[in-house]
Amino acid sequence: MDELWKTTLAGGKTTTVLIARGLPDLSHHLGEYGRNVMWVFDTHTAKFFKQLPPNNIVLESGETNKNINSLLRIMGSAADYGMARDSRFIGFGGGVVCDMAALAASLYMRGCRLTLVPTTLLCMCDATLGGKTAIDFQGNKNLIGSFYPADEVLVCTDTLRTLPDKEYHNGMGEILKHALLSPDTELYKFLLAHRSEILKRDQQIVEKMLELSLAVKRFYLEQDPTETKGIRQMLNLGHTFGHALESISHFGTFSHGECVAWGTCKALEAGMEAGVCDKGFGESGIKLFKLFGYDTDYRIGRGEWLEYREHIAHDKKKVDGKIRFVIPEKQGSCLLMPLAETMIQHLVIQQYS
Amino acid sequence: MDELWKTTLAGGKTTTVLIARGLPDLSHHLGEYGRNVMWVFDTHTAKFFKQLPPNNIVLESGETNKNINSLLRIMGSAADYGMARDSRFIGFGGGVVCDMAALAASLYMRGCRLTLVPTTLLCMCDATLGGKTAIDFQGNKNLIGSFYPADEVLVCTDTLRTLPDKEYHNGMGEILKHALLSPDTELYKFLLAHRSEILKRDQQIVEKMLELSLAVKRFYLEQDPTETKGIRQMLNLGHTFGHALESISHFGTFSHGECVAWGTCKALEAGMEAGVCDKGFGESGIKLFKLFGYDTDYRIGRGEWLEYREHIAHDKKKVDGKIRFVIPEKQGSCLLMPLAETMIQHLVIQQYS
Numbered sequence: 001m002d003e004l005w006k007t008t009l010a011g012g013k014t015t016t017v018l019i020a021r022g023l024p025d026l027s028h029h030l031g032e033y034g035r036n037v038m039w040v041f042d043t044h045t046a047k048f049f050k051q052l053p054p055n056n057i058v059l060e061s062g063e064t065n066k067n068i069n070s071l072l073r074i075m076g077s078a079a080d081y082g083m084a085r086d087s088r089f090i091g092f093g094g095g096v097v098c099d100m101a102a103l104a105a106s107l108y109m110r111g112c113r114l115t116l117v118p119t120t121l122l123c124m125c126d127a128t129l130g131g132k133t134a135i136d137f138q139g140n141k142n143l144i145g146s147f148y149p150a151d152e153v154l155v156c157t158d159t160l161r162t163l164p165d166k167e168y169h170n171g172m173g174e175i176l177k178h179a180l181l182s183p184d185t186e187l188y189k190f191l192l193a194h195r196s197e198i199l200k201r202d203q204q205i206v207e208k209m210l211e212l213s214l215a216v217k218r219f220y221l222e223q224d225p226t227e228t229k230g231i232r233q234m235l236n237l238g239h240t241f242g243h244a245l246e247s248i249s250h251f252g253t254f255s256h257g258e259c260v261a262w263g264t265c266k267a268l269e270a271g272m273e274a275g276v277c278d279k280g281f282g283e284s285g286i287k288l289f290k291l292f293g294y295d296t297d298y299r300i301g302r303g304e305w306l307e308y309r310e311h312i313a314h315d316k317k318k319v320d321g322k323i324r325f326v327i328p329e330k331q332g333s334c335l336l337m338p339l340a341e342t343m344i345q346h347l348v349i350q351q352y353s
Numbered sequence: 354m355d356e357l358w359k360t361t362l363a364g365g366k367t368t369t370v371l372i373a374r375g376l377p378d379l380s381h382h383l384g385e386y387g388r389n390v391m392w393v394f395d396t397h398t399a400k401f402f403k404q405l406p407p408n409n410i411v412l413e414s415g416e417t418n419k420n421i422n423s424l425l426r427i428m429g430s431a432a433d434y435g436m437a438r439d440s441r442f443i444g445f446g447g448g449v450v451c452d453m454a455a456l457a458a459s460l461y462m463r464g465c466r467l468t469l470v471p472t473t474l475l476c477m478c479d480a481t482l483g484g485k486t487a488i489d490f491q492g493n494k495n496l497i498g499s500f501y502p503a504d505e506v507l508v509c510t511d512t513l514r515t516l517p518d519k520e521y522h523n524g525m526g527e528i529l530k531h532a533l534l535s536p537d538t539e540l541y542k543f544l545l546a547h548r549s550e551i552l553k554r555d556q557q558i559v560e561k562m563l564e565l566s567l568a569v570k571r572f573y574l575e576q577d578p579t580e581t582k583g584i585r586q587m588l589n590l591g592h593t594f595g596h597a598l599e600s601i602s603h604f605g606t607f608s609h610g611e612c613v614a615w616g617t618c619k620a621l622e623a624g625m626e627a628g629v630c631d632k633g634f635g636e637s638g639i640k641l642f643k644l645f646g647y648d649t650d651y652r653i654g655r656g657e658w659l660e661y662r663e664h665i666a667h668d669k670k671k672v673d674g675k676i677r678f679v680i681p682e683k684q685g686s687c688l689l690m691p692l693a694e695t696m697i698q699h700l701v702i703q704q705y706s
Contacts, residue, residue: 011364110498145463318437
């Protein structure tokens with residue numbers, strides 16, 4: 001188990017990021033916590049263990065289970081197991097499991113210890129770092145949640161071997177987004193130079209890519225842990241356009257990463273049209289997404305517009321009732337700005353010739 | 354509206370405590386927030402308004418409604434009203450309303466603005482300051498919650514006029530406890546000197562008493578906002594003994610403040626028996642509670658012991674599986690220590706002669 005770095009985040013909590021050298025290394029580390037722990041799996045990730053550790057709960061997998069019932073099941077089990085404030089919740093899974101385990105850890109007795117073991121690329125590069133916890137509520141994604149950074153995040157790329165291609169693709173979307181947001185071009189160049197090894201999941205290359213991607217996230221988080229200064233919000237690049245697409249397709253057709261990839265390209269296009277985004281940066285950014293197989297040309301049908309607009313209007317990032325989009329200017333630099341509805345319409349709706 | 358002071362608490366959030374000069378002053382202040390607010394009342398406190406403001410929810414009053422369903426109703430209404438991250442939750446009521454409004458504010462979109470208007474003495478002197486939010490869960494008091502200090506706490510003693518005597522008595526328990534915990538004897542002496550005006554609810558005397566009581570709480574909070582350093586825990590004086598009594602009487606027979614008063618006396622007795630508490634301080638402390646009408650001699654029946662012990666064992670303040678009691682030494686000074694079961698038994702069970 002190698003320590004990558006420590007970072008101090010929301011509420012002054014310190015998160016240590018560790019890289020496990022394989023599953024046995026990971027098991028050994030977690031085993032040392034003994035019995036005062038509550039394990040949270042889903043039906044997929046429970047399979048990593050021949051025999052499940054005691055004090056566990058196995059949730060149904062999938063975004064539709066990221067709800068209040070699952071959250072209450074976790075906390076109810078913790079109460080049944082007699083967990084106390086010095087107990088540790090271990091979330092072992094993708095974003096759904098990690099987000100819910102973290103929310104439960106933040107609420108149970110007003111906050112327990114928390115270890116997250118992300119098992120998907122999306123979760124490794126993004127969700128487990130930064131302390132955003134959440135469940136979906138009344139049809140709104142992540143409407144209920146808290147800021148509660150994990151005490152430790154354990155990255156073990158062994159768990160990526162069995163990940164379906166679609167899930168891997170899901171994670172790559174956020175990593176490409178980080179490449180645009182990075183204050184330097186190291187990640188961007190690394191992605192271009194190692195495209196085929198990345199897609200083949202070469203373990204050393206993937207670890208290096210994750211290190212670079214996590215460093216970008218860390219850069220924004222440390223400046224604005226609870227997203228109150230307009231800095232952390234830059235990480236939402238692609239999310240307003242993307243979440244609305246995710247919502248109208250009922251979290252089915254496209255993965256989160258695909259929606260973010262698409263949304264990021266929309267933000268680049270909007271930036272170029274509004275004259276705020278450097279044209280060379282915008283076009284090569286969209287090309288990067290195409291190169292990794294994203295459908296950047298996708299458009300919603302005319303009949304979907306009203307529902308799409310409705311979801312945009314419910315975005316969390318509203319100030320004084322106005323939606324502000326993250327719009328790239330150039331490498332590592334974005335603006336927060338409103339967009340005219342006609343512009344949004346023009347960018348997202350299928351055009352008939 | 355006079356500002357009493359500001360204090361920086363959990364998560365670096367600043368709470369401003371303001372004293373309203375009557376209900377019209379209070380209404381005027383709150384009215385300035387306009388429409389981007391979500392009001393939380395209960396059936397009692399809704400009566401303070403001839404016409405309720407828009408965007409409100411009225412909960413059933415009482416501790417039995419401090420549950421997940423009420424919490425979900427608040428957050429569901431907030432979603433229906435289209436509240437965003439820059440919206441403000443206004444909790445207008447006693448501890449149940451304020452704790453739930455605050456928990457909802459902390460969770461909705463990962464945290465909105467929060468104003469608390471405590472309408473009971475207990476809530477004014479204690480619950481609204483310090484950011485502890487909670488609901489009861491699976492029969493356990495305050496099992497689920499967060500640390501989320503209010504942006505502002507508005508104290509308006511006008512709301513105390515219609516408070517039932519039992520409720521006023523409820524609040525006095527915590528204030529007497531604060532008198533023992535204070536680093537100086539100002540509050541202690543004030544209580545002895547103004548006993549009759551306090552019990553008659555003389556408005557100026559009550560405001561002064563609240564100022565002194567809140568200052569004690571602030572003294573502990575600022576040193577340990579999230580109760581991780583063993584300092585804030587001193588405020589739990591009387592709570593381990595008291596909560597267990599509250600639980601076995603199913604939150605009916607005794608009020609929270611009565612249980613805390615009783616529990617504080619038990620802690621003083623335990624301290625004297627264990628030889629850690631100054632005898633003069635211990636005995637005069639118990640006398641102070643008697644003077645304000647608390648039944649410090651109450652004992653549970655033998656048949657209630659097993660259930661009582663069970664509730665003690667489930668206390669949140671466990672470290673490595675051991676319950677630690679807050680035991681007074683002298684003015685403004687307590688220890689955190691375990692107590693032998695025989696000692697607890699001896700202190701709380703009815704003795705037959």
